[in-house]
Amino acid sequence: MANFNLQINGKTHTVDVEGDTPLLWVLRDHLGLVGTKYSCGIAQCGACMVHINGEAVTSCMLPVSSIGSDKVTTIEGLSEEGNHPVQEAWNEVDVAQCGYCQAGQIMVAAALLKKNPKPSTEEIENGMNRNICRCGTYHRIREAVALASSKLK
Amino acid sequence: MANLTKTNRRDFLKIAAMAGGGLFIGFNLSSCDSPKMKVLSTAEILSKALGFNSYLSISPEGHIVIYSPNPELGQNIKTSFPMIVAEELDADWKDVRVVQAFLDTENYDRQVTGGSGAMPHSWERLRKAGATARHMLVAAAAAKLEVPANSLTTEKGVIFHKDSGKKLTYGEVATEASLLTAPEEITLKDIKDFKIIGTPVKNVDNQAMFTGKPLFGLDFYREGMLHAMIQRPPFGMKLKSVNDVAAKGVKGIVDVVTFKNNVAVVGNSTWPLIQARKLLKIEYEADGSVESSSDHDRIFQELLDGKEAQVMRKDGNVDLAFKNAAQVIKSEYQCPFLSHTPMEPMNFFADVRADKVELVGPTQTPDRARSETAELLGIPPENISVELTRLGGGFGRRLRADFVVEAVELSKMMKAPVKVTWSREDDMTGGAYRPAVRYRFEAALDEQGNMIGYKLRGAGINAGNSTRQDNFPSGSVDNLLIESVEHKSPITTNPWRAPITNFLAYAEQAFLDEVAFAAKKDPVKFRLELLERAKKSPVGEIKYDVDRMIGVIELAAEKSQWGKNGNLHQGFSVYYSHRSYVAQVADVEINKGNPVLKKIYAVTDCGIVVNPTGADQQVRGGIVDGMGHAMFSNLTFENGVPKQKNFDSYRLIRMKEVPEIEVHFVQNGIDPTGLGEPALPPTGGAIANAIFKATGKRLRSQPFVEQQEFSEINLELRMT
Numbered sequence: 001m002a003n004f005n006l007q008i009n010g011k012t013h014t015v016d017v018e019g020d021t022p023l024l025w026v027l028r029d030h031l032g033l034v035g036t037k038y039s040c041g042i043a044q045c046g047a048c049m050v051h052i053n054g055e056a057v058t059s060c061m062l063p064v065s066s067i068g069s070d071k072v073t074t075i076e077g078l079s080e081e082g083n084h085p086v087q088e089a090w091n092e093v094d095v096a097q098c099g100y101c102q103a104g105q106i107m108v109a110a111a112l113l114k115k116n117p118k119p120s121t122e123e124i125e126n127g128m129n130r131n132i133c134r135c136g137t138y139h140r141i142r143e144a145v146a147l148a149s150s151k152l153k
Numbered sequence: 154m155a156n157l158t159k160t161n162r163r164d165f166l167k168i169a170a171m172a173g174g175g176l177f178i179g180f181n182l183s184s185c186d187s188p189k190m191k192v193l194s195t196a197e198i199l200s201k202a203l204g205f206n207s208y209l210s211i212s213p214e215g216h217i218v219i220y221s222p223n224p225e226l227g228q229n230i231k232t233s234f235p236m237i238v239a240e241e242l243d244a245d246w247k248d249v250r251v252v253q254a255f256l257d258t259e260n261y262d263r264q265v266t267g268g269s270g271a272m273p274h275s276w277e278r279l280r281k282a283g284a285t286a287r288h289m290l291v292a293a294a295a296a297k298l299e300v301p302a303n304s305l306t307t308e309k310g311v312i313f314h315k316d317s318g319k320k321l322t323y324g325e326v327a328t329e330a331s332l333l334t335a336p337e338e339i340t341l342k343d344i345k346d347f348k349i350i351g352t353p354v355k356n357v358d359n360q361a362m363f364t365g366k367p368l369f370g371l372d373f374y375r376e377g378m379l380h381a382m383i384q385r386p387p388f389g390m391k392l393k394s395v396n397d398v399a400a401k402g403v404k405g406i407v408d409v410v411t412f413k414n415n416v417a418v419v420g421n422s423t424w425p426l427i428q429a430r431k432l433l434k435i436e437y438e439a440d441g442s443v444e445s446s447s448d449h450d451r452i453f454q455e456l457l458d459g460k461e462a463q464v465m466r467k468d469g470n471v472d473l474a475f476k477n478a479a480q481v482i483k484s485e486y487q488c489p490f491l492s493h494t495p496m497e498p499m500n501f502f503a504d505v506r507a508d509k510v511e512l513v514g515p516t517q518t519p520d521r522a523r524s525e526t527a528e529l530l531g532i533p534p535e536n537i538s539v540e541l542t543r544l545g546g547g548f549g550r551r552l553r554a555d556f557v558v559e560a561v562e563l564s565k566m567m568k569a570p571v572k573v574t575w576s577r578e579d580d581m582t583g584g585a586y587r588p589a590v591r592y593r594f595e596a597a598l599d600e601q602g603n604m605i606g607y608k609l610r611g612a613g614i615n616a617g618n619s620t621r622q623d624n625f626p627s628g629s630v631d632n633l634l635i636e637s638v639e640h641k642s643p644i645t646t647n648p649w650r651a652p653i654t655n656f657l658a659y660a661e662q663a664f665l666d667e668v669a670f671a672a673k674k675d676p677v678k679f680r681l682e683l684l685e686r687a688k689k690s691p692v693g694e695i696k697y698d699v700d701r702m703i704g705v706i707e708l709a710a711e712k713s714q715w716g717k718n719g720n721l722h723q724g725f726s727v728y729y730s731h732r733s734y735v736a737q738v739a740d741v742e743i744n745k746g747n748p749v750l751k752k753i754y755a756v757t758d759c760g761i762v763v764n765p766t767g768a769d770q771q772v773r774g775g776i777v778d779g780m781g782h783a784m785f786s787n788l789t790f791e792n793g794v795p796k797q798k799n800f801d802s803y804r805l806i807r808m809k810e811v812p813e814i815e816v817h818f819v820q821n822g823i824d825p826t827g828l829g830e831p832a833l834p835p836t837g838g839a840i841a842n843a844i845f846k847a848t849g850k851r852l853r854s855q856p857f858v859e860q861q862e863f864s865e866i867n868l869e870l871r872m873t
Contacts (some may be wrong), residue, residue: 001404018404021424029380029422034372035365039496040577041427044800047496075365082364094355094766097774098227099362100369100496100545129809132800134496134546135227136777137770138808151359151517 004064007078008033019065024048026064027074035075035103039132046131049107054153056111056130063081075103078110086110089148097135105131109145117152119145195250203331205289207260208238208282211331215310215324217244222261223271224517225358226495226551227774228543228829229767230271232357234279236764240349241283241342244323245309248448251357256519256539256643266517266544267552267648269731269827272763276824277341284339286330293330334554344761344822351778353766358543368543368597370500370515371574378502378570378594379407381563382426384416384433385583387793389643392416393441396427399432405579406523409433412562419567422573446789449614452640453487453591456612462636466622468693469632473602474606477595482671484592485619486660487854490614490788491587492795492803493649496543498580503560505530510537510561510568515544517551525554526561548778549648578798586788587618587649590656594664597632602672604683606632611657613639615646619653624729626665627696629683650778651830654730656855659783662726662838666845675723676842677710697729701758709736709756713816722748724843726835731827733759734819737776737835739812739843741868748847749869752813753780753839755832760823768828772816781806783837787856802858810870844868 006013007029015030027033027050036059039047043058050059051073078084086109096102105128112119119127124145133141150152191303193216201211202218210218219235235251238244256264263274271822293311296303298319306313310323323330342349358855361368386392388546393573395416397409405425410417418429456462475481487578501514508532516522519539527534542553558572585715590613597606611619622635649655669679681703688699706727709715715723715738722743727736755772785804789796797803850862857863 013757018424018428020428025422028371029374029424031373032368033365034374037369037497038371038423038574039498039545040800042577042799042801045496050510075363078364080235082360089364091359092357094353094359094770094827096227096356096362097229097770098496098544098546099356099358099721102362103365123239125809129807132805132807134494134498134548134778134805135770136774137810138777138811139814141775142808152683 004067006072007069008065008072009074013066020063022065023050023059023062023067023072027059033074033076037086037100037103039101042097044132045101046108047104049104049131051107054066054111054114057110072091075107078106084110085151086113086144086148088144089144089151090095092142093140093147095140095144101131101133109141109148112145113149113152117133118149121146160190160404172845188401195252198250199252202800203327203663205286205331206282206335207257208279209242209286210287211327213324213327215248215251215322217242217310217323218252220252222254222257222264224264224266224514224515224519224541224547225253225341226266226517226547228266228271228771229356229764230266232354232768233272233763233767234275235357236349236354236727237276237279238283240347241280242287243307243309246349246354247580248310250650253541253543253574255541256523258520264519266547267549268755269733269829269831271826272827273732280341281339282626284341285335288336288339289330289333290323290326292333293326297321297326297329308384310674314533315421350761350763351765352558354540354764355766362512368524369498369545370502370513370542371545373502373513373542373572375502375504375570376654378572379419379567380423380426381417381419381560381571381573382430382433382576383559383573383579384430385579386414386437387443388584388645388790388870389439389441390437390444393436393438396434400429401785403429403432408567409561409620409699410566412566415559417563417664419563420486421573428575431457437550441811444642444644445791445792449589449785449790452614453612456640457485457591457593457610457639457821458637462638464608464634465618465620465637466627466635466693468630471606471608471632471634474632475595475597477599480598480671481602482598482668484594484667484853486663487591488589488656488659489855490589490790491649491786492581492788493550493585493587494580494803494805495544495546495548495550497848498577499550499556499575499583501557501560502570502572503557503564505561505564508536511540512557512561512818513542514557515542515547515551516554516557517547517549521552522554523556525553525558529558529561530565548650550585552648555585577800581788581798581803582795584645584646588619588646589614589656590616590619592619592657592660594660596664596668598668598672599854602674604668604672605631606630608634608635609661610638613637614642615639615644616653619657621654621657623694623696625687625697626683628691628693629687631692643793651730651833654728655779656837658728658730658834659837659841659855660725662728662835663841666724666838666842667851677706677715680706680727697734702727702729703736705736705756705758708817708819709738709754712756712815713738713754722837722843722847724841726842728831730831730834733826733828733831734830735772735835737839739839741843741847743847744869747869748844749871750812750840752815753836754817755814756817756819757828757832758819758821759828759831760821760825763825769816771828772832773814775830776814776836777806777811779833779836780840783840783855784810784857787859812870
């Protein structure tokens with residue numbers, strides 16, 4: 001075991017875990033940040049998406065030892081009041097069914113829009129194709145990303 | 154016109170202990186607009202709220218708490234149920250706080266998510282719950298104002314006395330009202346006066362879901378809780394030996410224990426469990442038949458060709474009809490095993506103490522979780538509490554309680570609270586699949602192309618009755634034989650969203666398209682002719698409403714401009730399931746020589762649509778689910794073990810593969826029926842039929858992408 005100082009959502013957290021522990025399980029089991037979801041564990045579905053220095057990254061295969069001083073943002077830290085334009089758009093479009101994948105979807109959408117605030121429909125689809133929604137809310141996800149894009153100043 | 158209805162005392166017992174705290178986070182509807190506003194927690198509201206009945210409490214401040222008893226897995230019941238209570242209460246929706254109830258069989262009926270049955274079961278109960286409370290509030294206000302109750306009106310949580318201009322809020326009379334006796338009879342609203350039902354109401358958990366609050370079973374943590382993962386045996390095998398020395402040496406592992414052919418690693422957090430499992434050395438030995446998919450191919454053929462089958466329905470003289478036929482059409486259709494793969498893998502928390510058991514987690518059948526726990530431990534069910542978390546999908550897999558009793562077993566053995574987590578690989582290899590089925594259809598046509606004979610034999614692996622013998626086209630054909638035959642396998646199966654019909658509908662609707670083609674009839678006209686026959690002089694018993702089925706067919710043909718656009722190749726499908734009717738049309742267009750699946754239209758008759766935003770997504774999601782599994786997913790076996798263990802080899806549909814979907818509902822004012830499942834069954838057939846129209850290729854097996862015919866047609870899938 002070793003101590004790791006992690007920069008998560010603007011705060012420093014110290015955890016004592018094995019270096020190969022994926023960030024996902026550090027967040028969930030050790031820091032109580034359960035908004036980042038486990039679903040496949042092999043970086044195929046996107047339920048565990050977080051931002052590392054602003055990039056959307058799957059956290060289920062990312063060893064905690066590789067993070068260093070990189071800035072980690074989770075769904076809990078995306079906005080202070082749950083009012084990131086993407087979160088607001090997700091509410092306005094009423095995207096979710098079961099909701100389990102949606103935190104991961106929101107994290108990918110937020111990173112996508114940060115890089116490309118006015119994506120074309122095709123760019124939205126390419127960007128969001130990393131994530132699986134088993135309930136099939138894909139049309140609403142696409143609509144919500146477009147709506148969030150229109151809200152960006 | 155308003156309808157008078159008897160109340161049922163059992164529904165209106167006041168609840169003594171209320172659900173509160175725990176995982177349930179109240180959703181502040183106004184938080185997005187005014188984030189600085191002080192918002193009372195649900196626990197704070199509950200501490201003052203007065204119980205009116207098992208669905209409803211009102212606080213003196215006017216906060217309304219509505220309990221949602223059924224497990225929420227994405228069917229949106231946690232929003233639509235409270236809407237119905239709030240409607241009859243005449244509440245202002247913004248004052249409503251929804252709380253997920255615990256399992257409580259004293260106060261609620263049917264706390265189950267399955268069979269698309271919640272809405273038809275509870276529609277009237279929920280209306281009465283709201284209406285009774287409204288009646289009591291009005292009575293209390295009448296006493297306070299010293300006016301007759303019938304001189305008062307209500308709107309958005311306020312009681313008005315028009316003559317004097319006086320008004321009282323629900324909160325102001327809640328205390329007095331809660332002491333009154335519920336009326337014996339109650340008048341329900343005329344549906345034309347609905348103000349909440351029929352309007353789009355956003356999911357009550359949106360804010361919690363979109364900010365990452367703990368809602369789901371896997372999000373449940375308890376101080377001092379142990380984590381466990383379990384290695385289960387291949388199907389048809391039992392445990393022979395375990396070497397757990399290396400696994401026990403992993404840091405964070407507390408113990409490795411064995412129970413009922415399972416080997417459980419138990420530790421303080423999840424990652425060490427995943428690591429330790431890799432170090433387990435387990436030997437299994439055969440305990441019955443150990444099957445592979447190649448065995449199933451052989452078994453299907455034997456069952457279809459064999460003499461033995463259960464006759465499910467027989468009308469007229471089938472042999473004679475086929476002997477006299479001008480033309481006979483015969484086809485086989487096959488669907489593979491499927492995993493349910495909800496995004497949240499199976500999990501459950503159990504804390505087994507000497508005198509009580511606490512269960513927390515995602516289950517579609519909390520009562521079954523409790524009864525199986527009671528049976529396992531030999532204790533009375535009343536000593537067991539079940540707290541319902543939100544479910545990250547279910548699709549039928551969580552109708553079982555296998556993952557619940559595992560947690561109970563381990564908590565008992567470890568003498569500590571335990572959360573069992575299934576990995577994705579466990580979820581896909583751990584059983585209870587959609588059964589694999591092969592169908593043989595035969596149709597006899599006379600000289601004029603009338604279907605005079607129809608035969609279906611379903612051969613399933615642990616599928617039970619793989620037919621729906623009283624469903625369409627039964628009732629419309631003079632000579633008909635429906636048979637079912639089953640192979641019993643150690644590979645476990647379970648209802649999977651729209652059980653049986655999720656593949657039967659595809660097979661049947663694709664076969665009927667073949668028959669219509671052979672009869673040189675338009676597929677829509679062909680179905681309507683059969684239905685006219687079933688309406689005029691039905692053959693034997695029929696379980697569907699012919700007029701409602703004709704209604705969705707005609708509306709779907711209209712909305713999709715059926716047959717009117719020469720550039721489109723359209724496929725038709727219609728199915729009745731779970732008391733609802735859905736017709737679908739798939740449009741395939743040829744683009745630079747390749748067929749493109751462009752659009753799917755759906756027309757649904759589920760009676761009154763309670764929440765249009767939820768209902769629209771139920772249909773959309775059902776179509777995406779039906780299409781994705783028809784196209785891509787396949788679970789195959791080798792020596793009792795699935796070959797596909799995760800999403801890298803088991804393909805689920807993604808955004809770019811989904812076509813445009815247009816959703817319509819029939820407006821008929823009939824009491825609502827199921828909607829969680831009925832939109833799924835028709836989709837595979839509509840797509841297969843459109844592909845045939847465009848390419849001349851019949852897709853008679855799922856998944857489509859693995860068929861030889863599919864590789865020849867270069868079908869493009871894309872959203873835009």
